[in-house]
Amino acid sequence: MVGKMPECDCSSDLILKNKQAFHGRLLSWYRNHRRELPWRQSPSLYKTVVSEFMLQQTQVETVISYFNRWLCVLPDFQTLARAKESQVLKQWEGLGYYSRARFLHRLARQIVQLKEIPKDAQSWQRFPGVGPYLSAAITSICFGTPVAVVDGNVIRVLSRLLAIVTTFKDGASAARALRPLAQILIDVHRAGDYNQAMMELGATVCLRQKPLCGFCPIRGYCQAYKSGIPQAYPRFSKRKTARVSIQRLWLIHKGALLLQRQDKTARRLAEIYELPLLEKLPFQVADERLLAVRKRSISNQRIEEEIYAVHLTQENILRIPSSANLHWVSLNRLKQITLSGPHRRWIAELLAYGAPHRWLSTH
Numbered sequence: 001m002v003g004k005m006p007e008c009d010c011s012s013d014l015i016l017k018n019k020q021a022f023h024g025r026l027l028s029w030y031r032n033h034r035r036e037l038p039w040r041q042s043p044s045l046y047k048t049v050v051s052e053f054m055l056q057q058t059q060v061e062t063v064i065s066y067f068n069r070w071l072c073v074l075p076d077f078q079t080l081a082r083a084k085e086s087q088v089l090k091q092w093e094g095l096g097y098y099s100r101a102r103f104l105h106r107l108a109r110q111i112v113q114l115k116e117i118p119k120d121a122q123s124w125q126r127f128p129g130v131g132p133y134l135s136a137a138i139t140s141i142c143f144g145t146p147v148a149v150v151d152g153n154v155i156r157v158l159s160r161l162l163a164i165v166t167t168f169k170d171g172a173s174a175a176r177a178l179r180p181l182a183q184i185l186i187d188v189h190r191a192g193d194y195n196q197a198m199m200e201l202g203a204t205v206c207l208r209q210k211p212l213c214g215f216c217p218i219r220g221y222c223q224a225y226k227s228g229i230p231q232a233y234p235r236f237s238k239r240k241t242a243r244v245s246i247q248r249l250w251l252i253h254k255g256a257l258l259l260q261r262q263d264k265t266a267r268r269l270a271e272i273y274e275l276p277l278l279e280k281l282p283f284q285v286a287d288e289r290l291l292a293v294r295k296r297s298i299s300n301q302r303i304e305e306e307i308y309a310v311h312l313t314q315e316n317i318l319r320i321p322s323s324a325n326l327h328w329v330s331l332n333r334l335k336q337i338t339l340s341g342p343h344r345r346w347i348a349e350l351l352a353y354g355a356p357h358r359w360l361s362t363h
């Protein structure tokens with residue numbers, strides 16, 4: 001019945017035999033309980049595309065303010081296509097995963113050249129940065145194309161509905177394994193609402209740690225609910241956490257802060273400014289003062305960043321190249337450049353604490 005199905009404690013028969021009733025319960029709940037989100041007001045292809053790009057890897061609560069600001073400055077595909085990349089990145093500053101902004105920019109430039117916008121998911125996957133999830137989300141929501149989305153929320157709901165006991169390596173492999181099942185369960189007549197309802201249910205009711213089963217419109221179909229331990233699904237193999245330690249440099253000279261601009265080819269932060277790595281200095285530092293320690297997590301990495309003010313001679317200051325991605329940026333210009341989100345916060349904090357503006361050795 002279902003191609004290469006992951007292992008489960010049951011079959012999807014209960015839902016398949018009652019598909020209409022299942023859809024009815026889910027969609028009626030969605031109509032009454034969906035969140036009022038800015039991209040759902042007067043929806044358009046542009047709003048859907050922008051919001052879906054932003055929502056990848058980022059929480060809804062964070063995206064809302066970015067989306068509203070974006071729409072004020074870049075209200076449609078034409079304006080976005082005409083914008084400079086620096087302007088686009090500036091609007092994206094703090095959202096992270098900047099390749100999404102670049103892809104969105106390139107996508108807009110391609111869209112405005114088209115006589116007709118494709119409505120099928122396959123064609124959308126030819127646009128920059130658009131994979132199976134984005135193509136399904138955009139075409140189902142905007143054109144009613146009957147392609148199921150499988151994101152983290154849908155993985156959780158499906159795994160629980162069928163009490164799937166397969167242990168997945170990660171989210172991507174779970175999505176691949178569950179896509180055929182998701183496609184079988186979709187309401188082909190209301191694909192956009194169905195997809196949004198599944199994601200909304202996962203985001204607001206079928207929560208990772210404490211699912212609110214008492215409020216769930218489809219609990220009558222849910223094997224994990226019947227098992228009494230819904231939070232035991234989905235199952236993922238444990239990922240090793242890597243601890244990373246990074247030393248950064250805090251150096252202000254003649255009213256300018258030394259920053260490192262990431263290489264154009266960098267995967268995550270291409271051409272985005274950060275505080276420089278201490279190792280970027282072309283000489284040994286004898287005297288340094290720890291100003292702050294900041295911790296953050298990216299994926300499975302736990303990163304500890306130590307920020308040092310260093311004691312430099314005038315001669316050493318002059319030896320710092322303005323090439324090699326190191327740049328002196330006037331404190332007055334900080335607002336205009338695109339800094340990575342955490343670094344902008346740290347810089348603001350350090351300036352507010354009165355971090356040294358000048359610490360030059362006299363010898």
Ligand code: SF4
Nearest residue numbers: 206213216219222230
């Ligand atoms: S009944 Fe509970 S576990 Fe099952 S889908 Fe609903 S919220 Fe999730």
